[in-house]
Amino acid sequence: MVASKTVVEIMTAAERDFPDILLLVKQLWPNDRFNEQKIKKVFIRSLKNRNQKFLIAKVDGDIAGFAEIQIANSLRRQGYSSQLGELVVHEKYRGKGVGKKLLEESIKFAKSRSCKAMSLSSANFRKIAHGLYLKHGFEKRDSTLFLKRF
Numbered sequence: 753m754v755a756s757k758t759v760v761e762i763m764t765a766a767e768r769d770f771p772d773i774l775l776l777v778k779q780l781w782p783n784d785r786f787n788e789q790k791i792k793k794v795f796i797r798s799l800k801n802r803n804q805k806f807l808i809a810k811v812d813g814d815i816a817g818f819a820e821i822q823i824a825n826s827l828r829r830q831g832y833s834s835q836l837g838e839l840v841v842h843e844k845y846r847g848k849g850v851g852k853k854l855l856e857e858s859i860k861f862a863k864s865r866s867c868k869a870m871s872l873s874s875a876n877f878r879k880i881a882h883g884l885y886l887k888h889g890f891e892k893r894d895s896t897l898f899l900k901r902f
């Protein structure tokens with residue numbers, strides 16, 4: 753029997769998608785604790801921000817993953833640049849081409865907003881994601897991420 757190809761639809765997220773986004777955020781960072789009210793407020797604020805985009809991937813009507821892209825002015829890129837903030841596919845739908853499609857559509861969106869580049873930071877253990885990025889032309893840079901909490 754020939755396995756049928758998964759049909760992945762990409763669209764912009766809406767407020768109603770919040771429960772699925774929250775579930776996916778929890779899968780992305782299983783060791784973090786999230787306050788539902790606070791994260792919902794941030795999500796809704798993001799939807800109103802022209803320089804931030806949430807793309808969702810649907811498979812058979814289910815939200816199978818999402819990507820978040822931010823657009824910023826960049827002196828170094830001498831124009832706009834983009835950052836891929838989050839990319840996550842529901843555990844149930846991994847390995848079916850959903851992440852690849854989300855990444856490709858994220859790049860398409862950034863290009864449509866005249867971005868010269870896309871950057872992202874990713875923990876060392878996320879080897880599958882790194883393979884995906886390298887395959888899509890991302891170069892691994894030698895840099896260290898610093899975080900200061902307030």
Ligand SMILES: CC(C)(COP(=O)(O)OP(=O)(O)OC[C@H]1O[C@@H](n2cnc3c(N)ncnc32)[C@H](O)[C@@H]1OP(=O)(O)O)[C@@H](O)C(=O)NCCC(=O)NCCS
Pocket residue numbers: 779780838839840841842845846847848849850851852853873874875878880881883884887
């Ligand atoms: C990384 C992630 C987004 C990839 O999404 P996905 O839908 O599972 O991946 P795809 O099916 O689109 O496959 C993308 C590539 O990874 C490869 N891949 C996928 N799952 C794999 C696995 N378990 N082992 C090895 N390679 C794998 C695929 O073969 C494909 O490569 P190819 O184009 O050469 O065939 C997803 O696995 C995920 O959500 N992981 C946890 C969260 C995460 O790490 N996010 C990235 C944060 S930086």
